[in-house]
Amino acid sequence: xxSAPVRGWQGVQAEILRRIAAQEWVPGDLIPxxxxxxxxxxxxxxxxxxxxxNLASSGILERRRKAGTRIAALPTRRAMxxxxxxxxxxEARGGKYGYTLLSCTRAAPPPDVCAxxxxxxxxxxxxxxxxxxxxxQPYVFEDRWINLATLPQAGEVDFAxxxxxxxxxxxxxxxxxxxxxxxxxxxxxxxxxxxxxEGRGLFVIDRTTRSSRGSITAVHLxxxxxxxxxxxx
Amino acid sequence: xxSAPVRGWQGVQAEILRRIAAQEWVPGDLIPxxxxxxxxxxxxxxxxxxxxxNLASSGILERRRKAGTRIAALPTRRAMxxxxxxxxxxEARGGKYGYTLLSCTRAAPPPDVCAxxxxxxxxxxxxxxxxxxxxxQPYVFEDRWINLATLPQAGEVDFAxxxxxxxxxxxxxxxxxxxxxxxxxxxxxxxxxxxxxEGRGLFVIDRTTRSSRGSITAVHLxxxxxxxxxxxx
DNA sequence: GAGTGGTCTAGACCACTGT
DNA sequence: CAGTGGTCTAGACCACTCC
Numbered sequence: 001x002x003s004a005p006v007r008g009w010q011g012v013q014a015e016i017l018r019r020i021a022a023q024e025w026v027p028g029d030l031i032p033x034x035x036x037x038x039x040x041x042x043x044x045x046x047x048x049x050x051x052x053x054n055l056a057s058s059g060i061l062e063r064r065r066k067a068g069t070r071i072a073a074l075p076t077r078r079a080m081x082x083x084x085x086x087x088x089x090x091e092a093r094g095g096k097y098g099y100t101l102l103s104c105t106r107a108a109p110p111p112d113v114c115a116x117x118x119x120x121x122x123x124x125x126x127x128x129x130x131x132x133x134x135x136x137q138p139y140v141f142e143d144r145w146i147n148l149a150t151l152p153q154a155g156e157v158d159f160a161x162x163x164x165x166x167x168x169x170x171x172x173x174x175x176x177x178x179x180x181x182x183x184x185x186x187x188x189x190x191x192x193x194x195x196x197x198e199g200r201g202l203f204v205i206d207r208t209t210r211s212s213r214g215s216i217t218a219v220h221l222x223x224x225x226x227x228x229x230x231x232x233x
Numbered sequence: 234x235x236s237a238p239v240r241g242w243q244g245v246q247a248e249i250l251r252r253i254a255a256q257e258w259v260p261g262d263l264i265p266x267x268x269x270x271x272x273x274x275x276x277x278x279x280x281x282x283x284x285x286x287n288l289a290s291s292g293i294l295e296r297r298r299k300a301g302t303r304i305a306a307l308p309t310r311r312a313m314x315x316x317x318x319x320x321x322x323x324e325a326r327g328g329k330y331g332y333t334l335l336s337c338t339r340a341a342p343p344p345d346v347c348a349x350x351x352x353x354x355x356x357x358x359x360x361x362x363x364x365x366x367x368x369x370q371p372y373v374f375e376d377r378w379i380n381l382a383t384l385p386q387a388g389e390v391d392f393a394x395x396x397x398x399x400x401x402x403x404x405x406x407x408x409x410x411x412x413x414x415x416x417x418x419x420x421x422x423x424x425x426x427x428x429x430x431e432g433r434g435l436f437v438i439d440r441t442t443r444s445s446r447g448s449i450t451a452v453h454l455x456x457x458x459x460x461x462x463x464x465x466x
Numbered sequence: 467g468a469g470t471g472g473t474c475t476a477g478a479c480c481a482c483t484g485t
Numbered sequence: 486c487a488g489t490g491g492t493c494t495a496g497a498c499c500a501c502t503c504c
Contacts (some may be wrong), residue, residue, distance in 0.1 A: 183416035201434035
């Protein structure tokens with residue numbers, strides 16, 4: 001059983017991982033520098049750099065200039081999380097996507113939403129409530145606030161006909177933002193909308209997006225019972 | 234107002250994002266190829282390649298050989314999720330970490346755990362239950378199964394003295410695996426352990442790890458009420 | 467100050483895929 | 486087949502930071 005030759009940066013990465021797995025290198029160890037590894041592997045330093053850089057960004061290695069590269073001692077693993085548009089997620093499951101607007105009003109948001117969007121207390125925003133359906137069954141309850149100061153044209157859109165998220169994706173410049181995952185107990189309203197018993201533990205995503213011109217939207221998504229979000233380690 | 238000059242791959246990336254934000258390029262658009270962009274920006278093609286590659290891996294662009302590079306139409310955004318060791322997470326909050334082993338037995342796991350670990354139904358695994366504490370208050374309830382076939386030395390460890398996760402990190406080769414996030418209602422046992430009312434909606438992480446020698450461990454983490462997991466978009 | 471990683475360049479070849 | 490991205494190379498310079 002001979003190991004596969006080291007080919008390309010993925011080969012280098014695989015060989016590094018093999019040495020960790022074989023305990024040739026253990027957490028905390030300093031490993032050779034890029035130039036030495038390049039010589040060992042018979043490749044250019046840039047190739048080693050790419051492999052080690054990737055491993056560092058997944059939390060397997062820790063790198064510091066001058067100090068060198070170490071096997072992470074108490075690794076904070078980083079996972080890539082895919083956050084699909086709901087329509088895609090549902091269609092990827094082989095289901096039929098549906099969308100129903102429940103309400104669309106203008107109102108002053110509660111304090112927590114004001115804070116997330118960095119707007120003054122009395123300001124009037126667009127408030128949408130909608131439900132996303134999988135094969136006609138409630139899948140996600142969406143409660144969204146849109147900042148009309150940043151995005152006045154949102155006031156003219158018929159969100160009964162157009163999914164708010166998809167309208168935003170197509171009509172708003174690049175978004176930065178943050179996202180939080182948590183759990184809640186279904187309120188009576190959420191239970192009614194999602195068709196589950198009140199108090200049921202539900203998975204929640206809170207997401208805020210901003211553009212260079214200011215905060216855009218804060219959305220609170222409550223998923224139907226049984227929802228699981230998956231990621232690879 | 235002059236824009237910053239394009240310096241390095243981060244500069245190229247910023248300029249691409251600016252053009253998307255300014256709607257010079259809109260979702261679905263084909264953008265120039267790497268060679269042309271390199272000429273526009275006055276840099277090497279490799280620099281453009283790195284910038285575009287990064288944007289593609291965060292879901293902003295879609296690239297295919299021969300077909301070129303497009304602004305993603307219905308972008309599946311990818312976020313980096315940091316999954317710290319619990320001790321670190323608690324200490325990063327400025328709290329004091331504590332750990333209590335509740336039970337440590339050998340037993341045949343329930344069917345769902347068998348499936349996740351790919352072990353036969355009757356096989357005996359190590360079953361740990363523990364609670365992680367923040368400033369003495371329950372923070373996470375951990376229910377873990379360890380595959381003794383893959384990891385016989387785990388049978389000798391005193392997990393009352395050593396946190397299982399940290400022992401595994403230090404003593405087991407590199408791990409791959411998957412991770413799932415969901416919500417549950419506190420069982421009476423979980424409520425007692427976490428000090429909350431029964432039925433409370435709780436955030437859950439299920440994690441399975443494997444090595445090249447076989448599956449290692451399946452862990453079910455139930456977080457105390459109010460827990461939020463954060464990520465950057 | 468010296469050693470390390472981080473990045474850039476110019477050129478080359480390869481791999482994939484649409485036409 | 487031709488055009489595109491994907492990768493590799495050899496060399497260079499820079500930025501950071503430990504000693």
